[in-house]
Amino acid sequence: MKITVNVECTPEEARRFLGLPDVQPLQDAVMQQMQDRVMSSMHAMDPETLLKTWAPMGLQNFEQIQKFFFSQFPGGGGNGNGDKKK
Structure with a gap:
């Protein structure tokens, strides 16, 4: 035997x-x-x-990397230690 009950109500009515x-005020x-x-x-x-937050550090870091990179090559402005050749 199977019994089916259909109830039509709003969610508010079902909650009550x-x-x-x-929980609406809390939500x-x-x-x-x-x-x-x-x-x-x-x-x-x-x-x-x-x-403003990223650019100053980003540009400083880029310049440091660029100086280091160029100092590693002969004639790149340094002898590998960051000192310029005379």
Whole structure:
């Protein structure tokens, strides 16, 4: 024997009928906090801020690598120790 019961109700009505807690206020609060955190960290994702943060170190490192590279070759501006030839 098979019995089928169809119940038409909204999710809110089913939650109340089953005695489940209403988590909507908690979900709203968590979502608001997440939104606030994302919005506050957006300034760190600004391209201008990223370039200001990365560019100075990147250019200095590039210049150091370039000097080291050229100092390894004869006539490249150094004797391999970073000292220039006279």
